[in-house]
Amino acid sequence: MNPWRRSGATPVSAEGRIEDLLCALWHMGDRHLRDDGSVTDIARRPIPSAGATYAVHTHLIVGTDGTDGLEPGHYVYDHDRGQLLRRDSARETAAGWELPHRPFIDSRVVFSVQPGRSFGRYRHRAWPLWIADAAYALEAVRFLLDTDLPGVFGPGPEIRAQLGMPPAAETDAWLRRGMVPEIPLVSIGLSSSWAVAPQRRHALARRRSPKLVDFVRNPVHNTNAARLAELTGQAWIAHADRIETWEVAPRAPAETIYDSLWHAHSAAARLCYNAALSQKVRCRPVSGIPAAAESWTMHAVAMLDGIEDTEEEPDDDRP
Known part of the structure; x- marks a missing residue:
């Protein structure tokens, strides 16, 4: 997880549908067990990941009408702490990053991948697995909401512009902020009436x-x-x-x-x-x-x- 807090992002309270969705996707359960019964340091999550590397990270763009008490803006989810953070537009502009000036009408969930852990393990075989993990996350959102939501697929300038991120290849822009590159891979628009289906949340949790x-x-x-x-x-x-x-x-x-x-x-x-x-x-x-x-x-x-x-x-x- 990138240290967004050190880059000015501040914790906010996620309530209602947003909390339901984020918990349904990434709730940390008990630790995995090995065949001999010993405990690993890897927590179970509802969505599978290639080699349990969990390269996917979650961003939330809240539209002009707000979503469940959140003000319009850009947010990032701390998977390790289960905490939603709001990105600081002024701090990012000062660092040479540029969040979109015009607010989005609808809210969006954007999944990026942080390549380091999976690349360190799989090297040249890692890049298809980034798509694999992002696709499993995308379909988890569609499954939970029981809706075939449209997506914008990356990598590319359109999806990077949604998040106000530089390309992953511009490593200096990331390292100057104490972070490592992320590659945005899919952005999903949320309708105004979306909701997590309880039966599907339970099914994903027990998968x-x-x-x-x-x-x-x-x-x-x-x-x-x-x-x-x-x-x-x-x-x-x-x-x-x-x-x-x-x-x-x-x-x-x-x-x-x-x-x-x-x-x-x-x-x-x-x-x-x-x-x-x-x-x-x-x-x-x-x-x-x-x-x-x-x-x-x-x-x-x-x-x-x-x-x-x-x-x-x-x-x-x-x-």
């Missing part, structure tokens, strides 16, 4: 990826799962009751790959969240799958029938 041991206990009977297990080198996948995969040609144009990544991970997120709502199947996302000559399986979801109250592992196998 857990099944442990690998749960798969291994299951007999191998799905040939598609067995083939994917061989391709990935992850034997547990062969024990899935079924799998869903998304592919793209490795030599496709960059724009096609970009669009396909958003489509694949958004579809996978919807599958996982709807499964948590129905309680008929458990889903574990899978990424980091090697590309073959003619096809790259960008993402997959391995599924087990039925719901079992188990501890989720600290890594959801989206390396």
